[in-house]
Amino acid sequence: MITDDKQTNEHLRSYINYYTGLKNPRYAVLVKGEWGVGKTHLIKNILKDDQKFYVSLFGLTTIQEVHSAVFVKMYPNRSRLKKILNWFGSSSMKANDVTLALGPLVGNIANALIKEKVDNSKTIVFDDLERCSINLEDLFGAINKYVEHHGCKVIVIAHDDKLNDELTDKKEKIFGQVIKVTPDIEGAFNQFISKSKAPIAFEAIKDIIYKSFLASECKSLRILDYMINDCARLLSCIPDKLYNNKRLLSEIFVLFTALNINYRLGKLKAKEIESRNSVLYYVKKDTNADDIYDEIKENYKNHEVPLRLESDLLSNEVLIDTIVNGLYDKDKITKSIDNSRHFIKPESKGPWFTILNFDLYPTTDVDNALEELYKQFEEMQIIENGEIQHSINLLFMLSEAKHIDKTIDDIYLFFLEYVRKLQKNNKFPPADLFTEYEPIRDSAYG
Numbered sequence: 001m002i003t004d005d006k007q008t009n010e011h012l013r014s015y016i017n018y019y020t021g022l023k024n025p026r027y028a029v030l031v032k033g034e035w036g037v038g039k040t041h042l043i044k045n046i047l048k049d050d051q052k053f054y055v056s057l058f059g060l061t062t063i064q065e066v067h068s069a070v071f072v073k074m075y076p077n078r079s080r081l082k083k084i085l086n087w088f089g090s091s092s093m094k095a096n097d098v099t100l101a102l103g104p105l106v107g108n109i110a111n112a113l114i115k116e117k118v119d120n121s122k123t124i125v126f127d128d129l130e131r132c133s134i135n136l137e138d139l140f141g142a143i144n145k146y147v148e149h150h151g152c153k154v155i156v157i158a159h160d161d162k163l164n165d166e167l168t169d170k171k172e173k174i175f176g177q178v179i180k181v182t183p184d185i186e187g188a189f190n191q192f193i194s195k196s197k198a199p200i201a202f203e204a205i206k207d208i209i210y211k212s213f214l215a216s217e218c219k220s221l222r223i224l225d226y227m228i229n230d231c232a233r234l235l236s237c238i239p240d241k242l243y244n245n246k247r248l249l250s251e252i253f254v255l256f257t258a259l260n261i262n263y264r265l266g267k268l269k270a271k272e273i274e275s276r277n278s279v280l281y282y283v284k285k286d287t288n289a290d291d292i293y294d295e296i297k298e299n300y301k302n303h304e305v306p307l308r309l310e311s312d313l314l315s316n317e318v319l320i321d322t323i324v325n326g327l328y329d330k331d332k333i334t335k336s337i338d339n340s341r342h343f344i345k346p347e348s349k350g351p352w353f354t355i356l357n358f359d360l361y362p363t364t365d366v367d368n369a370l371e372e373l374y375k376q377f378e379e380m381q382i383i384e385n386g387e388i389q390h391s392i393n394l395l396f397m398l399s400e401a402k403h404i405d406k407t408i409d410d411i412y413l414f415f416l417e418y419v420r421k422l423q424k425n426n427k428f429p430p431a432d433l434f435t436e437y438e439p440i441r442d443s444a445y446g
Helices: 010-020 039-046 063-074 078-087 108-116 136-149 160-165 169-174 185-195 206-215 221-235 246-264 270-277 279-287 292-302 316-324 330-338 351-356 363-378 385-400 408-424
Strands: 028-033 052-056 123-127 154-159 175-180
Touching (some): 028 136, 039 123, 039 154, 052 063, 063 108, 063 136, 136 154, 136 169, 169 175, 206 221, 206 246, 206 292, 221 246, 221 316, 246 292, 270 292, 316 330, 351 363, 351 385, 363 385
Parallel strands (some): 028 154, 028 175
């Protein structure tokens, strides 16, 4: 999944070539890196098939299974297996009796065979260490036997966290060299774009999504690949009128990629995506200093990539459909964009719309809109679910920006009081805004 990795990871290529040229190094090499950075791809590119025995540890539960997997890789030909068994004096045991899967081979002789009959002419590559349920002490003991007893050259590929969490003295004795893989994001990005379904159309958003990925601080090339495919699907649903509008394309795809990446990383759940522009975001934010949205905004700010989490170009319903469910409904996406603040007629909205688009209106108009908003609250004119949320959210944002002399607590209490006031006067909609959070179907308000 990496294209031009020769320069980015030349240290790895150089050391592996040196290590595999040693006659009997008596130590193993650990290749580590974050999930999805392309560790396996790199090793497979550096060592060709005739230079390695590649063994995935994924799903293995016993040391016997590890030895069996290595043995099968070393002796895949059944006729050779029969000769080896005969060499051990078990002529009655036929080659067909040997299980070639990952399970243990039958019989005590076979069990001894797979541990002792080892081909050290090629390098053993153990992959997926973090996906193996075997105790690390036992696993390192098995690896050490291949290195010390059989004179094998061994490379182990592992995720950073697994080794950091279970660092042991034994590990330090086994691995004489630890090499960290650096993802070649630019090279991989160009490759993924070229193989996407819309390589020409991607020119309009190529820089946008590349900068957004860097800003996300994600290092996984797998997620980069997924993200580009998702962007290609979304791009095919975008109205033609947006193709020449760099600002709106940026607003759409920076938001989409930021949420998409963090959802794939497991940092965001569907409910949190829905709450990105709702009252609940601010309520939770006030009680959780480590809110994921604070982290996301800080990352994008540090990389100078403008991110508008409150953007209504893609409604919450569209974001959940696309990111979570993989559904790209062109009509629904077009409708969401047409109903956004950028295209809806101002007269069809309340004062919150003018405040939200403060950069498009004179200061006096914005001040008047704020006064009108307070008046509507006082007279209980704001009763539609979406309009209530947008109006309260605006007050939260204005508070954060120090544009109004009210704290988050003040506005939260004001919101609760307003809800009670509507309920008392039988003006509140049947669905309570503060029930255990369920998806809020987006109205014209986003």
